Amino acid sequence: MPQINWKEVFVSLKDFTKASIKKYTLWILHLSPHQNLLHGVLLYTLLGWVALSLPFMNAQDISWLDNLFTAASAATTTGLTSVSTADGYTWLGQLVILILIQAGGLGYMTMSSFVFLSMSRRLRPHQKEVLSAEFSLPQELNLHDFLRAAIIFTAVVESLGAVFLFNYFMHHNYGIFQAAWYSIFHSISAFCTAGFSLWSNNLVNFYDSKTINILISLLSLLGAVGFIVVTDIFNWITRRAKTISYTSKIILLTMSSVLLFGTVMVYITNPVMSLWEAFFQANAAMTTAGFNTVQIGAMSTCSLIVLVILMSIGGAPSGTGGGIKCTAFASVMAILYNRLLGRKHISFLDRRIPIQKLYLATSTFIFYTILLLASVFWLTYTEQGQPFLQLFFEASAALATAGMSMEFTSQLSAWGKIIIIITMIIGRVGVITFGMALLRDDDDEPEPEPTEKADLAI
Secondary structure, eight states: OOOOOHHHHHHHHHHHHHHHHHHHHHHHHTSOHHHHHHHHHHHHHHHHHHHHTSGGGBSSOOOHHHHHHHHHHHHTTOOOOSSOHHHHBOHHHHHHHHHHHHHHHHOHHHHHHHHHHHHHSSOOHHHHHHHHHHSOOOTTSOHHHHHHHHHHHHHHHHHHHHHHHHHHHHTTTOOHHHHHHHHHHHHHHHHTTOOOOSSTTTTGGGTTOHHHHHHHHHHHHHHHTOHHHHHHHHHHHTTSSSSOOHHHHHHHHHHHHHHHHHHHHHHHHOTTSOHHHHHHHHHHHHTTOOOOSSOGGGSOHHHHHHHHHHHHHOSOTTSSOOSSOHHHHHHHHHHHHHHHTTOSSOEETTEEOOHHHHHHHHHHHHHHHHHHHHHHHHHHHHTTTSOHHHHHHHHHHHHTTOOOOSSOGGGOOHHHHHHHHHHHHHHHHOHHHHHHHHSOOTTOOOOOOOOSSOOOOO
16 A cells, blocks of 8 residues: 655645635635625625534534524624524634624724735725725725724724723622623624624613613614714814714714604603613614614514614614615605705705715615515515514514514524525625625726715715
8 A cells, every 4th residue: 555645745735725725816806896795794604604513612502504594693793693692602602703793893804904904004906996895985085094993993992892891790790701701792792783692682681771771872873873974073083174074964963863763753652661771772773783671572563663664774884784874864865855845956964965876875775675575575485374573573684784583583494594694694795785796797887976076975
């Protein structure tokens, strides 16, 4: 029997690995920016699924589909779970979930580009194209400044959130390690609007805790408001800009108006709920964080419809929240308002919105509605006999990457879970990005730049 030359085997394996990496890199470079974003989410989900499938990651027997569901939910920062994160996974499994949440919240291109920028101080054209597709930015914001502000702001807010949560847990009979882990996990989960919790009933145990309610709500709002507003405010404070951008003004006005509307409506339609609980649930829905301090299934039908509306509107562009984005919603409302007044041009806050932005907003609204109805249709087909409201709410939460559930996720069939997984991934990359990734045409001419002065990120 001939002896194996292990040196030659090693060299051959090394050459094969190098060649494979080179081909993979070239393949990625030939993807369109929108296909690259979809590829990133799928890659994170696949790696997370493989990691969570390892035996020492599971605290109990978990099927491959449930591990895939958890990985997809974490990578898309949705928060829907078919098994309990607290009871189903070991500390290492929970750590993998947390890494997926952080990567999903920032976006893989943001993190890799920041590392590359730190080393070379210049982004490659391919990276700029993908980042521009991932983050819709107004023209007055510099990409390099935005990237740095996003990473630094994320690190500072998550660290401060973890410190305050740690102080709370230490004063409530938690050990040092447990308090540290719970504070880090929930700070990142809240800022990335992921909604994952290390308690099997989410945050119901803390319905009367002002500290937890305030901290989680604040972290979720800071994540969902988006890095555009953060960069704008920083530039304004440091006097690098005379005022905040038009986009930031629309974001702040729309989100506060939607949050006020949601809080009042949830409070009115649930007589047994306090105003504070109504605010927390409205905020969790609008930011698509998905946390809950009350049982969602016990809420009235009217309030559930309100939550669906809030989840669908979602957070700001270039933030960690999902939904159609508040700027797209504001643009659609501006079209309706101006048309009812008989005006020829669409304006908001005394400025005309570029026609290209209006096309994008209406396309997002229409395609989002189509995909939501498609998801609901297939769920009603695979989950025959189940209440329609639960299926509709589940699909809405998945597409908005909100993570709220009427305690129904674990009851889904295998095909139902697959439908929700696909819906979550579409929601994370964005409905328009998903459509452009599927329908890419290399022969298409680039879109002309807007000619109107008012710029708006959708």
